[in-house]
Amino acid sequence: MKRVDYEIIGKKIVVGIILFLVPLAILAGGLTIINQFLK
Numbered sequence: 001m002k003r004v005d006y007e008i009i010g011k012k013i014v015v016g017i018i019l020f021l022v023p024l025a026i027l028a029g030g031l032t033i034i035n036q037f038l039k
Helices: 003-038
Strands: none
Touching: none
């Protein structure tokens, strides 16, 4: 494994984490907004 390979894998992991967290953040934000309206 070359250093470049590690960099490519690292970037893929970072992108994967971002793509996983963004929808969760949107869902959490949406739920909190809905809860504010329901109160």
